[in-house]
Amino acid sequence: MSSRGVMVTGTNGADFEHREKIAFQYQLSALNKSRLKYCVFFHHVLFFVMLAKLSADILDRLDIFILEIEELQIPQPLWWEYTWCLSLLLSFLGLAAIKRNNIKQLRRYMYGIVALGFGPLLYCILYYCGDVWRYLSRDEDEDDSSEVEIELWQGYPYGLLWYAFVLLASQVHFFQLYSSYNLLKAWRARGALRKAD
Template identity: 80%
Template sequence: MMAKLSADILDRMDIFILEIEELQIPTPLLWEYIWCLSLVMSMIGLPAIKKNNIRQLRHYIYGIGILGFGPLLYCILYYCPDVWRYLTRDDEDEDSSAEVEIELWQGYPYGLLWYAFVLLASQVHFFQLHFSYNLLKAWRMRGTLRKPE
């Protein structure tokens, strides 16, 4: 994602690199920047693991849920019409002028590329939530075992 956003970031900083400009990377949408904030959540999660901090780990879980899965869900909904058009198009009527244009990048349908990204990113976020939730449960159990009776 950072590689995709690098073209826009460099443009905003008035830095021109010919090799990046030749790729003709489409302009990023707001959800892509919001999704990158889920990487910042790792800065909350890793110290929480070191310190066994339940509160910070809970913030990490909520952050991944909102900043990780939220933009991915928006991406699915945003590109759904393009992907549906691409999957249901008739190859014989490819030359007809009535067909709506499908956005392509480097010859590949842009929506399907995003769906592949969503598949991989959602797996990573799912495992983040799964393991952090199990860790949270283990820490809570340890805390209940330590209480004097």
């Protein structure tokens, strides 16, 4: 509804400079909470990509045979793939930490991302570095006998496919740690202001 009659001075919105402003640490906290939620979402997307890769092995362990999946001839998984999947459980710890502004839980989340997120990815880089190096440094004029040394899946170099996954996952984990660190700074600043009062 619109008001009729004389408008009271100061209510036309021109007094915004005199209104209270949100403290910087609260703005920083809200911004980084939102960023961390996006990072957790992308972590879940990458988890489902990994789960699709692990589906053949999981179905074999459950003694379930699906011809379409078996025809893909997906290579057997290594231990680091399952270990990296455990990092998804940390997302629930991180979400609980930002819901309650809990510094201890957020620190545990950060340590877990380093151990269960970056640790397996580093192992993957080291494990496939030989294959990737041989693929990138091979000469096009050589005969095809050198390709026997390079593991291929569906015609693509398997190590290079994992490097693409590692690139995406490491970016997600890096931004998770960055947002978490900024949240810790904001929450500590808030705590310091409370002690000063």
